[in-house]
Amino acid sequence: MKLLIDIGNTASKFGISSNGEFLYLGRMYNKDISNDSIKELTKDVKDVEDILISSVAPKVFVSLSKILMDLYQIVPRTILIDDTDNFIQIDNKDELGDDLYADIVAARILYGPKTAVIDFGTATKILFINKDNVFSSCAIFLGYEKSKNILANSTELLPDVENIKIKPISDCHNTIDVINSSAYYSQLFTVKGLIKKYEEEVGYKLKIVVTGGNSIDFLQELGKENYDEFLLLKGLHILIERN
Numbered sequence: 001m002k003l004l005i006d007i008g009n010t011a012s013k014f015g016i017s018s019n020g021e022f023l024y025l026g027r028m029y030n031k032d033i034s035n036d037s038i039k040e041l042t043k044d045v046k047d048v049e050d051i052l053i054s055s056v057a058p059k060v061f062v063s064l065s066k067i068l069m070d071l072y073q074i075v076p077r078t079i080l081i082d083d084t085d086n087f088i089q090i091d092n093k094d095e096l097g098d099d100l101y102a103d104i105v106a107a108r109i110l111y112g113p114k115t116a117v118i119d120f121g122t123a124t125k126i127l128f129i130n131k132d133n134v135f136s137s138c139a140i141f142l143g144y145e146k147s148k149n150i151l152a153n154s155t156e157l158l159p160d161v162e163n164i165k166i167k168p169i170s171d172c173h174n175t176i177d178v179i180n181s182s183a184y185y186s187q188l189f190t191v192k193g194l195i196k197k198y199e200e201e202v203g204y205k206l207k208i209v210v211t212g213g214n215s216i217d218f219l220q221e222l223g224k225e226n227y228d229e230f231l232l233l234k235g236l237h238i239l240i241e242r243n
Contacts, residue, residue, distance in 0.1 A: 001016050001017070001018045001045055001047055001048050001049065002017040002018070002048070002049060002050040002051070002240050002241075003015075003016055003045060003048050003050070003051040003052070004016060004017060004022075004052055004053075004233050004236040004237055004240065005051070005052070005053045005054070005055075005064070005076075006053075006054050006099070006102075006236070007053060007054065007055035007056065007060050007061055007064065008030075008056060008057065008099075008121060008122070009030075009056055009057055009121070009122040010029065010030060010122070011027055011029045011030060011213065012027070012030055012033065012060070012064070013026075013027045013230070013232070013233055014026055014027070014028070014041060014042070015230065015233040015236070017236075017237045017241055020241060022233065022234055022237040024230055024233065025041060025042065025045070026041055028041060030057060030060045033060065033064055033067070034067070035067050035070065035071075038067050038068070038071065039071060042071070048072045049074075050074065050077070050240060051068055051072065051074050051075075051076040051077065052076070052077050052078075052079070052236050053077070053078055053079075054078070054098040054099050054101075054232060054235075054236060055078065055098060056098070056099055061078075064076075078098060079098040079101055079236075079239065081096060081101055086134075087133060087134050088104070088134075088135050089134050089135070089136045090136065090137075099119075099121075099232055100125065100138070102233075102235030102236050102239065103119060103125075103211065103231055103232055104117070104127055104135045105238050105239060106228075106232070106234040106235035106238060107127065107129055107209055107235075108129060108133050110228075110231075110234065111129075111207055112133060112207075113133040114130070114131050114204055114205070114206055114207060115129040115206060115209060116128055116129070116206040116207070116208055117129070117231070118191055118195075118208065118211070118212075118215070118222070119211050119215075119231075120143065120144060120187075120210070120211070120212035120214035120215040120217075120218065121143055121212045122143045122145070122146050123140050123142060123146070124140070124141055124143045124187065124190075124191065124212075125138055125139065125140050125212075126139040126191065126195065126198075128206075130202065131202070131204060137198075141190060143187075143214060144183060144187045144218075145214055147187070148179060148180070148183045166180065166181050166184045166185075166217070167180075167181050168181070169181055169182070169185060184217065188221055188222075191218070191222070195208070207226075208222060208226045209226055209228055209231065210223075210226045210227050211227070211228050211229065211230075211231040211232065215227065215229075
């Protein structure tokens with residue numbers, strides 16, 4: 001078995017690659033990661049021969065790696081982006097994060113050319129895979145939850161807003177509803193607008209793939225059929241099987 005881990009800014013997801021098949025193990029908030037919690041989550045994972053991690057949180061990566069080395073006597077590996085990858089055509093491949101690379105690898109194989117991956121995380125990313133099945137561009141902007149947090153933390157009079165039911169803008173009559181719905185629709189129409197802009201510039205329609213921790217709130221508008229919760233882990237699965 002091969003252990004696959006996606007370390008995000010807030011939470012981490014775990015999967016395994018076994019006999020060429022991908023299986024999802026579970027999700028854990030980073031603050032809850034400990035020797036005992038990892039041991040419990042992976043209790044049915046036997047004969048681990050390799051560990052591949054994608055991480056955007058270096059401190060969590062260090063602490064989790066120590067736990068994994070203690071449990072399995074294996075040094076976890078991180079993604080190495082090959083400079084010869086001809087499906088990545090950007091100015092500087094060193095700028096491409098592990099998480100985006102794994103998303104791109106999975107999207108190309110599973111969904112093919114003319115695809116836009118919308119990754120709703122701490123930052124929202126739109127990854128553009130062109131008609132030649134090449135990643136050549138992306139958009140990055142402030143994520144849904146982060147935008148509400150920054151608004152609350154940067155202003156003295158505006159409150160924190162938890163996830164509540166999204167109301168029509170015209171039906172928002174108090175500060176909480178106004179902030180919540182404004183953040184939601186700003187995020188939604190930014191995504192839709194950027195997808196439309198891409199399609200206008202390249203001259204063809206794009207398949208939509210939705211993923212990331214904050215994506216659930218947007219599936220009614222973007223289509224549940226476009227949702228791939230484990231896209232990044234599937235990318236790790238593809239990479240570890242190839243290697």
